[in-house]
Each structure stands twice: as structure tokens, then as C-alpha cells.
Amino acid sequence: MDDPLNARDLDERLARLSLERKVRLLTGATMFTLRGDEEIGLEPMAFSDGPTGVRGLDFTGGPLTCLFPNATLLASSWRTETAEEVGRLLAEEAERQSIHVVLGPTVNLHRTPLGGRLFEAYSEDPLLTGHLAAAYVSGLQSQGIGACVKHLVANEAETDRHGVDSVVDERTLRELYLLPFEIAVDDADPWSVMAAYNKVNGIAATEQGPVNNGILKGEWGWLGLLMSDWFATQTAAPAANGGLDLVMPGPTGPWGPALVAAVEAGEVEEAVIDDHLRRLLLLASRVGALNAPRAWRTDLPEPGGAVRREQLTRLAAEGMTVLANDGSLPLARGASVALIGRPALETTCMGGGSASVRAPHQVSIADGLTEAMDGVTVVDGVAVRARVRAGQFSMRVRMYGESGALLSDHVSEEARTVGFMPDQELAEPVTRVVMSATVPGGARRIGVLAVGRATVTVGEASYDVTLESESDDIGGDFLRPPGWQTDVVLDGPTELVADVTLGGWAGLGLVAEPTPPTDDDAIAAAVAAASAADIAVVVVGLTEEQETEAFDKSTLALPGRQDELVSAVAAAARRTVVVVNAATPVLMPWASEVDAILWAGLPGQEGGHAVAAALLGDIEPAGRLVTSFPAADGASPAWGVAPTAGKLAYEEGVFVGYRGYAAKRAPAPAYWFGQGLGYGDWEYGEVTLADSVVSVDLTNVSARASREVVQVYLQPTEDDQPIRLVGFSTVSLAPGETRSVEVACDPRASRTWDDGAWRPLTGGRLLVARGLGDIRGEVPVPTGDLEAILAELVGRPLDEASQVVTDAGWQVRTFAPGSMLTMDYREDRMNLEHEDGTVTRAFVG
Structure with a gap:
């Protein structure tokens, strides 16, 4: 979209504003909106979280919206076309809710597999991440909806995320962690970027002048708007001088009168404020919020309709990755199948935190596979959760103030809510919340989520509970509140009530679900079902307890007794297929005991349909891993996420992920970055190089159409230079078809930061591979000088x-x-x- 503003236009608008009015516009109006100003033609703007769907302006109980497959699953297609399509679809979802800017994509890297928020980010490689991010941004902004690339920068872990100081040398920062941002800026010009919570080498990201002013706005010549992550900004003058343009959220914050005073005291030049506001007005002009309200489209597909079901099923299935297969996949439709595991019935379709949305439905793998084929017996599995979670039903919510006055009485369409929000407009602060719902009879597990004192009543039984904060993170108890539960037997439908006196800012919810079987009973039932079937499909995985904002993992082991379940089934079944319902690496000690493994990610609202399509071969799961899977806890080039004395040292430098494995900085991974089998077989011909383009003749030697991902890596000759991905291309071929595939090598990946400047790498070898565990050819490259x-x-x-x-x-x-x-x-x-x-x-x- 062309930018309709020019310098004179901007100057005329700014001249109408006093300093106080200028500064007022540089802090949000609410949690997710910005103020307008009629005199300069500025309309209010609305932002929304958006990694896996456009949630809208509400954390809970908001409108129904599409739940997309998570970022690692979408990235596993290795298709920029997929990323661009997702951007266009998210733009439609934003338009449907009158949202101007979607807060995504996340381009932080998978530095260590323990990162709790990795499910929102694309990969461990900066080139793949950057190309996918640029395509996503292009798709989104082609529809006039702004993208916000986040989180700038070195924001790869959640532990102490508001205070941690990421210590990164300049070479590593430039070559790895800034590169995805650079590619997105170069190739797609995102209209906004988000500054992270953490410090970088002692300077807060919101005050990081060397990065924000020196690199982003200076070297790269970027003209967009730099906003803070929510509640990240702590200062007035240092943040304003450090390149931050907008503080979120509002209506209050560290700017306002303090920033006006800083300007009047000479600590901040008014020209700096004017530059921030110019960038804000440019964003407004780009998203249709200048001079007149935007006309929003209304002829858009419904979130749960047939159009979205097809799109989201296809997008999820195409990214799923076959890690092992002895021929058991695709499943034969006439076979009898024992489908086993708690994640088969309660499939994790999205991660936790700001990425969560209120979807029209979430199709379980059990529902998807039984709908797609006959002969499926579904058996529950062992417990996978350690924590209480809110139920899947609506509830009544009554909020009271300190005076005892009823402030709000409404129905939440979810069994979760929040006691108060910083921008909440009520007569007085909320101090007490009463949640109630009618739950079915039978053996039930009931409970409450909250921080504070609660009285839980169900029928004649009453329980007094105290729930204390479990997190030092400002949003930790909000995103993952502590909970209490107990098992009861109800004669029939019964009212469940939780009366909570609030003890802090936290999420709230009611718990009510059928009492699950014991683990021993579940394993015995699984073994019996597996013995009677032609093939056993065991679904294991993680939940939003591990894949979440604000908390990191401590292990890659599957929670509960899931490993034991798989081994028991594999010993009893004729053939065993394991589906891994997780966005990030897990340990698979049973890998040699089973016949096939399908990594399914967090597959979104159509997850069950997508897994069924992949298992049956209706849609080829042609994904390739976007992060390496370690063979054991601790067996990766970078591991720890907990800072020492407030500092998290990136000691591995540029040897992250596959780069470190290839340099033998860690034991060989269980599965390499780029690895994946699909359902085809491939023959690679001679590799040639001409003008930075690698060519190879590729033949599909299987009996079915298939998609291949041709990956090109540079192995430099210099000892301190790791191997790195420099290009990739996807191609779909019919059975027996041969095609010459060309892969352009991106010069931004074939350089090194040396003594304050970029130096191109010359010499070495270009490797053509299906992941570094399967190299199919190579060609030498010239040394240069x-x-x-x-x-x-x-x-x-x-x-x-x-x-x-x-x-x-x-x-x-x-x-x-x-x-x-x-x-x-x-x-x-x-x-x-x-x-x-x-x-x-x-x-x-």
C-alpha cells in the first residue's frame, strides 16, 4: 500500500498539537487500542494478539475467531507460500473484528529447546525464520492490516523475562538474532516492530538505542513504528531517546506527564517526540485510520465455516512431519485401529498465553479419525496434566467492589475470566468475583482457578481454599493461575459455585470434568485394545502447561507415564504408530520400539481432521523439522534458560541448534533440523553451481505424488564459522517425474560480522541435503580473493x-x-x- 503522507502534511498536522497532546498519543488508550485526535484526522486504532489467531480486544469471552496451526507447524512446510497465505487469512480475521494491527509474527529463534514460547516462533534458523516472516508480513499487509514483528531482540526464554539481561556478543547478535528482523525489514517492510521485555547487554530493549536507533532505524532505514511489549517500558527519557515510539498498554504508563517534563527539562528533544508521532501517523495512514474511519469488509468466511475448515485442515496437515515409517503409514482404511491416549481425546490445539483464542470448535484426533474411517476403537490414556484447567462450558460471573456493590453480572462463554484489567471502567475496583455454572451428574472432578481465598460449593458440599501466587512474572498468574480440585460424585445436574476474594491480578475459572481413569487402568485398557487391533495409534504430547508464554520447560520428557504407555502398547500391538501432539522437541525413548512416528504440532481448530488426513494420506504430511530434537536432556548446544545473577549468557555464540551439533558442540541429535520423510522417495542427481544458484536434478522415485524440500547449506573453510542454511526450495512432483530444481543462495546468510563490518564468506562447500543427517550432494565454492x-x-x-x-x-x-x-x-x-x-x-x- 502506498503511503499517502509527505513531510509537509506531517509537519502541518504536528503543528496543531501541543506537547502534551503529542505525548498523550504515544501511550495506548486501553489494553489494545490507541487514542485518536479529530483535529489532525487521526482515528483510534485497535491491535490484537495474533500468533495463532486474531483474538480481538478481549482476553476471555471475546468473539469466536479462527484458531490456526501453531507457528512451528506452519513453518515445517518450509513454504513461503504457506506463510503468505496465513498472513492473508489473518488479515481477513482482523478485518472481521475491525483490527488494524496484528501482533505477529514472532521471529525469535529456538536457541534452547526449553523455551516455553517456542511454539509461537518459527525455527532455530535465522534464514528460514526471516523468509517465512517476510512472506507472512507481505500477506498480512497486502490486505491493509499492519504486521508487528516481535520481540526485538535476544528474547529466547521466559524465565525472569521482565528483568533478564541477555548477554550476546555483537557477531552472534548480528548473524543470528537480528537477521530475521533484517530480512523481514528488507523484503517486506513491516509497519511495526515490538521491543522485548529483556535487557540486551545491560540495556533494556525498550531503551536499546544501539539496536533501535542505530541498526533498525539507522542502518536499515526502517520508517515504521516501534512499540513496547505490554508493560515492558519502565522509563520516560531513556526509552524515548532509545528509539521507542509507543508505550503499551494504556491508559497509564511511564510516559505522559513524566515525558512532558523530560522534554521541558531538556532531557528529550521535542524533535524526538515528533519523530515518534510521525511514525504513528504513518502507521495510521497505512492501516486506514487517518482522515476517515476505515471501511471494513463484511463478506468474509465464518471462523467455523466450510471455507476455513478446508484451509486450516490443509495448512496443518501439510506441515506435519513423518519422523519414522516402516510402511505402516499411510493407514489402510480397511484396517482396525486402536486409537489410544489422553491427547487423542483432549488434543492440544494451541499453546498458552497471549497466543490463545476463543475458537468456534477444536476437533480432537479421536473425533477426526473416527469421522474419517471405520473400525476405530478409542481408548483413554494416562494423565498428561499436572495442573488444574478451566472447563469447557459457559458460566455466570458476578463482580463486586470493596463496598459490596454489584459492579457487573454477565455470562462468560468460557469457564474462565479475569477479576480486573488495568483499563477496566467500573464504579470501583473489583475485590470479589462469584462464578457459577450447572454441571452434569456422575463422577466429576471439580475445582477453581484463582489467586486469593475461595469458597467452592457443589450441592451440599463446601470447601474453603486459599490459592497463593505462583509467579513473579507480572502476567504469570494471569496466564497460568494456580488451582485447586477434588473428586466428587453428583446425583444429577448440580450448581457449582466459586466465591473468590481476590488476592492479586490473576486468571479465574471453574473446573468440572469427568473423573479420569487411573494410570494403571488406562495402560491395561490400552494394551487390551492394541492386542485386538490391526494397528495401534498412540497419541502422546505436551499441553499448554509446557507450551506457554511466561514459563519455560525444565525437561523434554513427556509428562506423566506416557513413555510407559507407548512401550506397553508397542509390546502388545502388531504395529504401532505414535502421533506426537507437541510444538517443540520431546524425548522419545521408545522410538526404536514403534513402526512410525508422526509429529503433529499444535494443529489448530481442525487438528483432528488434519491428523486424520495425514495418517490416511489424504494430505501428505510433507513437513521438515524446523528445530533439532536433542537425544537427551542437556544434549544441545544451548540448554539453560535460568539467568545467573540476572544474566543469561549466550555462551554458545553462533553455534546454535544444528550449527552446534554439526560442529560437535553437543551429542548428535535424535532428529536433525530439516529432517522429514513425507510419503515419497527421492533421487538426487549432480549438483552444480552458477552465480550463487545451486541446481540439482530431482526425481520422485515413489509411486505417489510427493513434495520435497531441497535444502542448501554452506560449510565454510574457516574453523570459527559454523555450517549454515543459505537457501531452500520446495517442489511437488508426480510419480517418476524429474525436474531441475534451482535454489538461490541468500548472501545475507553467507557472510560474517567481522571487526564492525560485514565480510562475505568465500570458499568451502555447498551441501544439498534433506537435513544434515541426509546429505545428497555437494559442490565447492570459490574462495574469493x-x-x-x-x-x-x-x-x-x-x-x-x-x-x-x-x-x-x-x-x-x-x-x-x-x-x-x-x-x-x-x-x-x-x-x-x-x-x-x-x-x-x-x-x-
Whole structure:
């Protein structure tokens, strides 16, 4: 979209505003909205969280909206076309709710597999992340909805996320953690960026002048708006001078009068305030919030309708990854199947925290597979949750103030709510909340989520409970509140009431669900069902307890006795397929005991339909891993997430993920970044290189159409340079079809930050691979400074000089008569004259 503002227009608008009015516009009006100003034609704007769906302006009880597959699952397609489509669909979801800016994509890297929020981010690789992010941004902004690329920068863990100081050397920061932002800015020009909670090398991200002003707005020439993460800003003058343009949320914050005073005291130039406001007005012009209210489209697909069901099923299934398969997949439709596991019945379709949305439905794997084929027996599994979770029903919510006055009486469409919000407009603060709902009879597990004192009543029984805060994070108890539960037997439908005196800002909810079987009973029933079926499909996984904002993991082991369940089933079944319902790596000690493994991610609202389509081969699960799976806890190049004395040192430097594994900085992974089988088989021909484009003849040698991901990695010759992905391309071929596939190598991945400047890497090898565990070909690359190479060879022993030029990409072709060794690279020929085994002259010609 063209930007309709020019410098004169901006100056005229700013001239109408006093300093106080300028500053007022630079803090949010509410949790997710900005103020307007009629005199300068500025309309209010609305923002929404958006990693896996456009939630809207409400944390709970808001409108129904599409729940998309999570970021790692979408990224596993390795298709920029998929990312762009997701951006366009999210733009439609934003329009349906009159949202101007979607807070996504998340481009932080998978530095350590313990990161709780990895499910929101694309991958461990900066190039793949950057290309997918740019496509997502392009798709979103092509519809006039702003993207917000987040979180700038070095924000790869959740532990102490508001205070941690990420200690990162400049080379690592530039080559890895800033690169996805740089690619997104270069290729898609996002209209906004979000500054993170953490510090970087001692400076808060919201005050990080070297990054915000020096790199983002300076070197990269970016003209967009830099907003804070919610409640991240702690200062007035340092943040304003450090490049932050907008403080979120509102209506209060550290700016306002304090920033006005800082300007009047000379601590902040008014020109700085004007620059922030220019960027805000530019954003408004881009999203249709300047001069007149935007006309929102109304002819958009419904969140739960047929159009969205097809789109979201396809997007989820295409990213699923086959990690092992002896031929058991795809499933034969005539087979009898024992579908086993708690995640089969209660499939985790989304992660926790700000990524959560209120979906029209969430299809379980049990529902999806029984709908798609006959002969399926569904058996519950072992417990997978350690914590209480809110029920799946509506409830009445009554809120009271300190005076005892009833402030609000409404029905929440979810069994969760929040006691108060910073921007809540009520007669007085809320101090007491009463939640109630009618629950079915039978054996039930009932309970409450809250921080404070609660009286829980169900029928004639009453329980007094005290629930204390479990988190130092400002949003920790809100996103994952503590809970209490107990098992009861009810004669029939019974009213469940929780009367809560609030003890802090936290999420609230009611718990009511059927009492589950014991683990021992579940394993016994699973073994019996597996023994009677042609094939057992066991679903294991994580939940929003592990895949969540504000909390990191402490282990990659599956929770509960899920590993024991898989082994017991595998010992009893004729064939065993395991579906992993998780967004991030898990340990699989039973991998050698089973016949196939399908990694299914957090598949969104159509999750069960997508898993069924993948298992049956209706849609090929052609995904490739976007992060390496360690073989054991601690067995990765970077592991810990807990800071020491407030500092989290990125000691592994540039050797993150597969880069570190390839350099033997950790034991070999269980599964490599880029690994995945799909349902096809592939033959790779000769690899050639011309003008930074790698070409390879690719043949689908299987009996079915399939999609392949051709990956190209650069292995530099320099010891301190890790291997890195420099290009990739996806291609779909019919059975027996051959095609020449070209992969352009991105120069932004083929350089190093050296003594304050970029230096291109030259020499080494380009590897063509299906993940680094399956290299299919290679081609040498030129070293670069030919004159320097030639001069370096003179005086060296012949065998040593030959190795140098071989490493530089030259190949020995002939041993010429006499005292000359001839070597070729492309159309050039290098000659080494030698005497008594020592090089006396080196030249090309």
C-alpha cells in the first residue's frame, strides 16, 4: 500500500498539537487500542494478539475467531507460500473484528529447546525464520492490516523475562538474532516492530538505542513504528531517546506527564517526540485510520465455516512431519485401529498465553479419525496434566467492589475470566468475583482457578481454599493461575459455585470434568485394545502447561507415564504408530520400539481432521523439522534458560541448534533440523553451481505424488564459522517425474560480522541435503580473493598447496608433464609450478 503522507502534511498536522497532546498519543488508550485526535484526522486504532489467531480486544469471552496451526507447524512446510497465505487469512480475521494491527509474527529463534514460547516462533534458523516472516508480513499487509514483528531482540526464554539481561556478543547478535528482523525489514517492510521485555547487554530493549536507533532505524532505514511489549517500558527519557515510539498498554504508563517534563527539562528533544508521532501517523495512514474511519469488509468466511475448515485442515496437515515409517503409514482404511491416549481425546490445539483464542470448535484426533474411517476403537490414556484447567462450558460471573456493590453480572462463554484489567471502567475496583455454572451428574472432578481465598460449593458440599501466587512474572498468574480440585460424585445436574476474594491480578475459572481413569487402568485398557487391533495409534504430547508464554520447560520428557504407555502398547500391538501432539522437541525413548512416528504440532481448530488426513494420506504430511530434537536432556548446544545473577549468557555464540551439533558442540541429535520423510522417495542427481544458484536434478522415485524440500547449506573453510542454511526450495512432483530444481543462495546468510563490518564468506562447500543427517550432494565454492590465494601458495609444499586450492573449490584435473600441476574451477585453470616438491609460482591462465 502506498503511503499517502509527505513531510509537509506531517509537519502541518504536528503543528496543531501541543506537547502534551503529542505525548498523550504515544501511550495506548486501553489494553489494545490507541487514542485518536479529530483535529489532525487521526482515528483510534485497535491491535490484537495474533500468533495463532486474531483474538480481538478481549482476553476471555471475546468473539469466536479462527484458531490456526501453531507457528512451528506452519513453518515445517518450509513454504513461503504457506506463510503468505496465513498472513492473508489473518488479515481477513482482523478485518472481521475491525483490527488494524496484528501482533505477529514472532521471529525469535529456538536457541534452547526449553523455551516455553517456542511454539509461537518459527525455527532455530535465522534464514528460514526471516523468509517465512517476510512472506507472512507481505500477506498480512497486502490486505491493509499492519504486521508487528516481535520481540526485538535476544528474547529466547521466559524465565525472569521482565528483568533478564541477555548477554550476546555483537557477531552472534548480528548473524543470528537480528537477521530475521533484517530480512523481514528488507523484503517486506513491516509497519511495526515490538521491543522485548529483556535487557540486551545491560540495556533494556525498550531503551536499546544501539539496536533501535542505530541498526533498525539507522542502518536499515526502517520508517515504521516501534512499540513496547505490554508493560515492558519502565522509563520516560531513556526509552524515548532509545528509539521507542509507543508505550503499551494504556491508559497509564511511564510516559505522559513524566515525558512532558523530560522534554521541558531538556532531557528529550521535542524533535524526538515528533519523530515518534510521525511514525504513528504513518502507521495510521497505512492501516486506514487517518482522515476517515476505515471501511471494513463484511463478506468474509465464518471462523467455523466450510471455507476455513478446508484451509486450516490443509495448512496443518501439510506441515506435519513423518519422523519414522516402516510402511505402516499411510493407514489402510480397511484396517482396525486402536486409537489410544489422553491427547487423542483432549488434543492440544494451541499453546498458552497471549497466543490463545476463543475458537468456534477444536476437533480432537479421536473425533477426526473416527469421522474419517471405520473400525476405530478409542481408548483413554494416562494423565498428561499436572495442573488444574478451566472447563469447557459457559458460566455466570458476578463482580463486586470493596463496598459490596454489584459492579457487573454477565455470562462468560468460557469457564474462565479475569477479576480486573488495568483499563477496566467500573464504579470501583473489583475485590470479589462469584462464578457459577450447572454441571452434569456422575463422577466429576471439580475445582477453581484463582489467586486469593475461595469458597467452592457443589450441592451440599463446601470447601474453603486459599490459592497463593505462583509467579513473579507480572502476567504469570494471569496466564497460568494456580488451582485447586477434588473428586466428587453428583446425583444429577448440580450448581457449582466459586466465591473468590481476590488476592492479586490473576486468571479465574471453574473446573468440572469427568473423573479420569487411573494410570494403571488406562495402560491395561490400552494394551487390551492394541492386542485386538490391526494397528495401534498412540497419541502422546505436551499441553499448554509446557507450551506457554511466561514459563519455560525444565525437561523434554513427556509428562506423566506416557513413555510407559507407548512401550506397553508397542509390546502388545502388531504395529504401532505414535502421533506426537507437541510444538517443540520431546524425548522419545521408545522410538526404536514403534513402526512410525508422526509429529503433529499444535494443529489448530481442525487438528483432528488434519491428523486424520495425514495418517490416511489424504494430505501428505510433507513437513521438515524446523528445530533439532536433542537425544537427551542437556544434549544441545544451548540448554539453560535460568539467568545467573540476572544474566543469561549466550555462551554458545553462533553455534546454535544444528550449527552446534554439526560442529560437535553437543551429542548428535535424535532428529536433525530439516529432517522429514513425507510419503515419497527421492533421487538426487549432480549438483552444480552458477552465480550463487545451486541446481540439482530431482526425481520422485515413489509411486505417489510427493513434495520435497531441497535444502542448501554452506560449510565454510574457516574453523570459527559454523555450517549454515543459505537457501531452500520446495517442489511437488508426480510419480517418476524429474525436474531441475534451482535454489538461490541468500548472501545475507553467507557472510560474517567481522571487526564492525560485514565480510562475505568465500570458499568451502555447498551441501544439498534433506537435513544434515541426509546429505545428497555437494559442490565447492570459490574462495574469493584469488590474488591473495595465489600469493599464499608460493613457498608451500606441493601437497599442502594442493589442499588449500582444493578447499577453495578447485579440482585437480591433470598432472602436466614436468614441473606443473593443473587445477580447474569452472572455466578457469590454475597452474602450480613446483621444484623439488615446493611451489615456486602460482597463476591462472
